[in-house]
Amino acid sequence: MNNQTPKKKLSALIAEKRSQKQKRDNSDNLVLMDPHEAINSYVQFQCKKTGFIEQESPEHYCLWDNNYPEHPGRVSVPRKRLEELQLIERCEKVTRQTFSEELFLMKHTKDLIDKLKRSSSIPRNELEKYSSNWDSVYFTKDTFLSAVTAAESALTLSLKVAQGSLKNGLALIRPPGHHAMKDEMCGYCFLNNVALAADAAISKQLTKKVLIVDHDVHHGQGTQRLFYERDDVLYFSIHRYENGLFWPNLRESESDYIGEGKGKGYTVNVPLNETGMDDSDYLAIIINILLPIAYEFKPDLILISAGFDCAIGCPEGEMNVSPHFFAHLVSLLSGLADGKVVVCLEGGYFLESLAEGVACSLKALLGDFPHPLNIDSKPTVKDSLQKVINNVKYFLREYWECFKHEPSFDYPIEGRDIDEENEHVTNIRFEFVGPVIIPYETTGFYPQRSDDEIKTYNQIVDDYRKEYLNGRKCSNVVGYVYDDHLLKHGPTENLGKTIPERSERLTEIINCCEKFGLKERCKLIETSKHDERSWLEKIHERNYLNTVFQLENVPEKPDWFHNEYTSSCIQKSISSILSLAKAIHSGDIRSGTAIIRPPGHHATFDSSSGFCFVNNVVAAGEYLIRQEKYKRILIVDFDIHHGNGTQNLTYDRSDILYLSVHRFDQGKFFPTCKEADCTYTGKNAGEGYNVNVPFNKGSKGDSDYWYVWHKLVLPIAYSFNPEFVIISAGFDAAYFDPLGGGYQLTPEMYGHFIYTLKSLASGRMLVALEGGYHVESTALSMVACVKALLGDPIPVPNLSEMVSEDTVDTVRNVLKWHKKNWPMLKVNKAIANWCDFTGPNKS
Structure with missing residues (x-):
């Protein structure tokens, strides 16, 4: 092992000017970037708590209409559910601070504030008439105070999260705010709680960029305008x-309203043109639009305008989103902004699904794993939504790198027909013709559920609660397996050069985990004895195993070496990964990492190479299926080398989905097999369950891999809905890897791979070391993965660089082969360079 310190080693490598990344500073001088600097700046992490603040506003209710949807029960019923689940006691209760009127005047006019104040002195019998001046609002003498305290609650919590004294938080408040405009109240809203919080966080220099995610079923035109x-x-x-x-x-709620001036591209509207949208549809929006933009934007603070009127049962939304979908949304966003996410209640008018949606959101903020999404096998995305998603891409592709690579075509052309399966023409229709009648209605203008409908939807929510209750029970601890015995494997002969697969790969990971304070926060899983030979015989040929276990008179090669300890190390690796899989299954730990060697993903049924002898991850998958009765195992392999062995052993199976992102170079890159191409998709029952993403040209970086991740990996992984996720974690696409050929992935990119997948399978994830031969890059990359499993903040990669044309071609080719296998991919279409505006009001 090189005795230089990590910093000296890194300096030497940078000095070699190999695989280096450069940027220009303000004076146009070239400045060298340390690709490990970002992750090294995240060594310390103080465990902070989730904040909780509540504002029921019990005196703010409609005096003349007992059926009015916006009432104090919208806070009291969710709070009762949070208490039942003992969630509030896990939070830090936040005391509301008061703020000067000047702060409110940053987003609202003095005239609006005065009109709101005036309601406090209007006689009770005149309040309904006063309310009719605004669309869908009511006043009591306490409305002004209620609106101010709700806004102050959102402000207090958001500023505490922004400044870092809290990890994240939930504001269970009313009245809501996202319809409140600069000089207008409407839609149950008076002051714009989230807009005030965002503006205050920026003006107080606690943050530079804020992402507001609004999933209320009504468009938050107030926030948009502000x-x-x-x-x-x-x-x-x-x-x-x-x-x-x-x-x-x-x-202005349409997708072509994207901002003005320097704000162009920073308003994103996803307008839904039919009811009944479910988890699959909303997930398609998150994966195809929100995550790519959010990761490119890199916010410092995320505020969620959490309207639960899109949840199942709500009469105003008529959507079918499950309560636990909101947990997945929070979890997917928590890798951004150092996890600084604040959920602020907006709408939601079916109390049972509202309460459960709030509870699921808070669980996610607290770090609990989400319940698996209720999506059909190989889910589709509704045709109307596919059109909307592609409309959004059309209007935003000039402003966001993630959309600049969408295929396009010229249209209309005489004689040119549209292939609706693969092509999209943007069409905007606006059918509302009014008129708006003033004074506004003050009662009975809202939809209501019948008693039978209420009974039906209450039963649906109750069934969800039973699912949650009967779901996975586990410790919230991350585990790992490691044994010093694994350091003994090595070559017996002088093979003429330094062997990259060496014991320092493990020791550097352990040392780095100690440096980052991770080892003491994770649980070492004691390796129990398994019948390793028996389990290996289920996936490997018996005579081949005889050779592996004896290794007598077997010639050594640079990529297949052995000594007297190799057989025992192989058995120890298998017993280690099986012990880890068992511990995750039993709930002793939530998830874990296998710090083991030799690696395994090149081990086929009866042969191997590439430092591998037996297939560790397939053995774990086989154990989980046969012993623990799992039905769907997802194996994601991001080693730069194709896992030909894993593919060979799972190619005709539908209970294991193998997804590999690797360098291919038209079959010239190791393991130099044509089967690593995207045309190999599985056979028989396994058709569609083998997904190869092969890169062919040039070096690849974070932007290339992230493009593949949100285009292919996430939609396929979520569509498969696995019961257990295994990661073949090879880090040889990282900076400086001697076998990576110049690929330039940062440690944080690997961490975000884990962040975006860890909500699957009720948190059951096993990360197993494969390749990675620059010991520092490998160690820091594994650190980022462990931090992701723990829910620690990790840096967000720089994703503003252009995605290579080869990467775009690769994705296009994979889509061509797998759209038929995974219908969620059908949203990807070529977009015409033309837009059709129709309807009575085109502008």
Whole structure:
């Protein structure tokens, strides 16, 4: 092992000017970037708590209409559910601070504040008439105070999270705020809670960029207008629209309203044109639009305008989103902004699904794993939503790198027909013709559920609660397996050069985990004795195993060497990974890492190479299927070398989905087999369950891999809905790897691979070391993965670099072969360079 310190080793490597990354500073001088600097700056992590603040506003209710949807029960019922689940006691209760009127005047006019104040002195019998001046609001003498305290609650919590005294938080508050405009109240809203919080966090220099995610079923036109010309606040809204026929019936709720001036591209509207949208549809929006933009934007703070009127049962939304979907949304976003996520209640008018949606959101903030999504086998995305998603890409592709690579075509051309399966023409329709009648209705204008419908939906939510109760029970601890005996494997002969697969790969990981304080926070799993030979015989040929276990008179090669300890190390690796799999299954730990060698993903049924002897991850998968009765195992392999052995052993199976992202170079890169191409998709029952993503040209970096990740890996992984996730974690695509050929992945990119997959399978994830031969890059990359499993903040990669044309071609080719296997991929279409505006109001 090189005795230089890590910093000296890194300096020497950088001095060699190999695989280095450069940027220009403000004076146009070249500045060398240390690709490990970002992760090394995240060594210390103080465990902070989730904040909770509540504002029920019990005196703010409609005096003249007992059925009015916006009432104090919208806070009291969710709070009761949080208490039942003992979630609030796990949080730090936050005391509301008061703020000056000047802060409110940053987003609202003095006239609006005065009108709101005036309601406090209006006689009770005149309040209904006063309320009719605004669309869908009511006043009591306490409305002004309620609106102020709700806003102050959101402000207090958001600022504490922004400054870092809390990890994240939930504001269970009313009245809501996202419809409140600069000079107008409407839609149950008076002051814009989230907008005030975002603006205050920036003006107080606690943050530079804020992402607002609004999943209320009604478009938050107030928030949109308040930031429409700014590029430091990205407003993202998913809302029911129906071509303008759904309230608030605004043309500006369409996907072509993307901001103005320097704010162009920083407003993202996803308007839904039919009801009944479910988890699959909303997930398609998150994966195809929100995550790519959010990761490129790199916010410092995320505020969620959490309207639960898109949840199942709500009469205003008429959508079918499950309560636990919101946990997946929070979890997928928590890798960003150092986990600084604040959930602020907006809408939600079916109390049972509202309460459960709030509870699931808070569980995710607390770090609990989400319940698996209720998606059909190989789910589709509704045709109307496919059109909307591609409309959004059309209008935003000039502003976001993640959309610049969408295939396009010229249209209309005489005689040119549209292939609707693979091509998209953007069409905007606005059908609302009004008129808006003033004074506004003050009662009975809202939809209501019948008693039978309420009974039906209450039963659905109750069934969800039973699912959650009967779901996985486990410790919230991350485990790992490691044994010093694994260091003894090595060559007996002088093979003429330094062997890259050496024991320092493990010791550097352990040392790095100690440096980052991870080892003491993780549980070492005691390796129990398994009948390793028996389990290996289920996946490998018996005579081949005889050779592996004896290794007598077997010639050594640079990529297949052995000594007197090799056989025992192989058995120890298998017993280690099986012990880890068993510990995750039993709930002794939530997830874990296998720090083992030799690696295994090149081991086929009856042969191997590439430092591998037996297939560790397939052995673990076989154990989980046969012994623990799992039905769906996902193996994701991001080693730069194709796991030909894993493919060979799972190629005709549908209970194991193998997904590999690797360098191929038209079959010239190790293991130099044609079967690593995207045309090999499985056979018989396994057709579609083998997914190869082969890169062919040039070096690849974080942007290339992230493009593949959100285009292919996430939609396929979520569609498969695995019961257990195994990662073949090879880090040889990282900076400086001697076998990587110049690939340039940062440790944090590997960490975000884990962050975005760890919500699958009720958190059952096993990360097993494969390749990675620059010991420092490998160790730091594994550190990032462990931190992701623990829920620690990790840096967000720089994803503003261009994605290579080869990567775009690779994705296009994989889509061509797998769209038929995984319908969620069908949203990817070529987009015409033309937009059709139709309807009575085109502008």
